[in-house]
Amino acid sequence: MTGPVLVAVDGSAPAAAAVEWAAADAQLRGLALRLVHVCERRPPGQDGLEPCEETLDVARDRALALTRDVEVEAALLTGDVVEALLAESVTADSVVLGSRGLGGFAGMLLGSVGMGVAGHAPGPVVIVRETSVVRHGRVVVGDDGSEQAAAAVAYAIEQARARNVTLHVVCAWQSPVYSPYAAAYDTLAQEGYEYLTRAAAERAAAWRESAPDVRITDAQVHGHPVHALIEAGRAADLVVVGSRGRGGFASALLGSVGHAVLHRLTCPVAVVRPRPGGE
Incomplete structure (x- = not known):
């Protein structure tokens, strides 16, 4: 598969660690990097997409700072988190997720959302808990x-x-x-x-x-x-x-x-x- 490394972002610390891992993986394997933030449907009267756009921009800036000669693209999506990620995973090399998150990613590994992504995405799903500075080789x-x-x-x-x-x-x-x-x-x-x-x-x-x-x-x-x-x-x-x-x-x-x-x-x-x- 020659698609991009797909990473889901939501502004949480585990998602930030996932971005760092995905950026390094794309760099090492010569692949493009695609950042996706799924902005779930909001009830009337709540903020629009601005917070979601800011979250995505921060993640993209971090990815660009960590890579060189890597094609980095970012996409803001709306709707159901699992459905959106599974649709994106079809053309991705792999999917990278933080172990827990905010909003739609909350409890991702401890509930049905993360289990659904890991069990149904057509390819590797990498779960990142935290940034590690230790290398075991x-x-x-x-x-x-x-x-x-x-x-x-x-x-x-x-x-x-x-x-x-x-x-x-x-x-x-x-x-x-x-x-x-x-x-x-x-x-x-x-x-x-x-x-x-x-x-x-x-x-x-x-x-x-x-x-x-x-x-x-x-x-x-x-x-x-x-x-x-x-x-x-x-x-x-x-x-x-x-x-x-x-x-x-x-x-x-x-x-x-x-x-x-x-x-x-x-x-x-x-x-x-x-x-x-x-x-």
Whole structure:
């Protein structure tokens, strides 16, 4: 996808951090940057679009100050926030959102609005909580062998390449619950873990072969996938997951499991949904 990096602004601190992240991402990956402010419909008698225009102008000035040779455009939209962002996302490389915001973005990650954008946008949605001055030199991605995870890994490889950092692939597997009276439990669990471990290692080897310019490390963890991601993400500049998946990563960022990840990780988190037709 060669569209712009799309970032939603609303005047809040997380949205400002999102603008900074999106500007750096557009610069690193040689993409245009598009800033969008959705000014929701206001009841009669309230202020017009002037405050919205000012919010957008401030964000655009900040983006211009942070970039060089990057095409920066800004658009003021009206209507429903989610609908507007989803419509814009169709032609965007990715969507960048602050974790919380003002007005229409309030509670974006903790309510239905953010979940709707992350779960339905046709491409990566990056959630930024705050500006970070610490660089760990690592991108972390969750893998479970699903189509969604494959799209997440592809985006993570692109991010690691642009940043010239290591990509760390985490595949976590949690044992299914068996009856304690099942005599073959230990054997089945061990065989299942060994099979999944081999498959994950083979996928990582294939990614290393297809992207020899990116340093890719991998880890197969016997435990809860969310715990594995949180632990790996503590020393990451970006954590990437598929929007849905198999096993422990299913609905990893669109349900209660994702809430735990978002509450405990302060680095940006990218939710990647495969584009229709594999674009």
